Amino acid sequence: MKLVYFAWVRERIGLPEETVDLPADVKTVTDLLAWLKTRGENYETALERSDVIRVAINQEHAEHTAALPRNGEVALFPPMTGG
Amino acid sequence: MKLVYFAWVRERIGLPEETVDLPADVKTVTDLLAWLKTRGENYETALERSDVIRVAINQEHAEHTAALPRNGEVALFPPMTGG
Amino acid sequence: MTAPCEPLVRVQAEDFDPAAESRRLTEGRRDVGAVVSFTGLCRDENGRLDALELEHYPGMAEAEIARIAAEAAERWPLTGLTVIHRFGRIAPGENIVLVVAASSHRRAAFESADFLMDFLKSRAPFWKKEHVSEKNSGDWVEARAGDLEDMKRWQR
């Protein structure tokens, strides 16, 4: 699965994007966030307040309860501040 | 007193403005409207629905209950449709 | 709060340039975060209309718009405010009225422009006469009850 990161999520993780092989039991966005936090201190810092992390699945806003897609792109980012 | 008329009030009266000598008992806008209606059919037609006639005294909006000024300009016109 | 801005009010027969008026409120400044511009244009009403004739009360028109603009400048923290209203014959597609409100804050710019238009409609001494395609003279546009309702939104 392709993961993309923006703004301070990107800065704290230290990567703009990466492709990962997910364990079979990682099924929802919530699972994904918990699994990423086990991958190192940078992920832990970036995703510490996971309640504020916004998610897009294939470029559409999604809830943390959403199921991960079989294929495609999952984006993690802070609340938006455009406009 | 100087009277000025606009839009269909002006067209129906047939004058853009005039200067009149008011009888002593014409003290308010309501008195003025009633007195003008006695001056001819054109005034009667113009001021027939006196409730919709708007008034300005010395270029400020005024109520029909307002006292007429000693000097100055009283304007009569339909509801405004600018903007 | 800082002093209210000095609104620019013009009542004129000539056309205006909305872009130039917006630029005047932003050029050389670094404190303007939002500019809302409203332009009112003459419509042909599905081909029915040849032109509008806008009559106004010279002197009072300027004074009344200035009063409304000053009230908006008191009520919202604006960095600039411009109101221009034309009179005379105006063809479909031409400009009638312009309001430009600039502020540090988006909501102040939106609300003050909206407020200005509602009050202009119901309080500024202008009257529209329609010149229609079929006959020589047209009718005066009637005030909409909705215009008065719009204005009441701002009562507090």
Added chain:
Amino acid sequence: MTAPCEPLVRVQAEDFDPAAESRRLTEGRRDVGAVVSFTGLCRDENGRLDALELEHYPGMAEAEIARIAAEAAERWPLTGLTVIHRFGRIAPGENIVLVVAASSHRRAAFESADFLMDFLKSRAPFWKKEHVSEKNSGDWVEARAGDLEDMKRWQR
């Protein structure tokens, strides 16, 4: 009701010209009665700010703005709608975002532009980083709770 207008959406690094975009929605037409234009500009926050860096999610930014614009075009009877959002480094006094809404009706133009801005703030994937005068790198702007409240005004 006629079919909703086709909104024009652009996400770009270059500056835009609000006047040209307004003209595009009115030129040669006789059915447009109202044009509301909102321009968002970069402020220097009383001299504190050197620039804003606007990061965006390419692809999703365009798609999300297009979704919001299409919703506005469904909801209000617009004759035209344009939304442009810039990304990259933007200095104080420069343009960030433009919404232009044209309609036969004043209220539709005002409300749809206001709606667009509220939704852009809270749903379009853009993030502002401040470059401040005193140090080399700045902080990410935090989302305002008020922005979300603004958006909720449009729920029905």
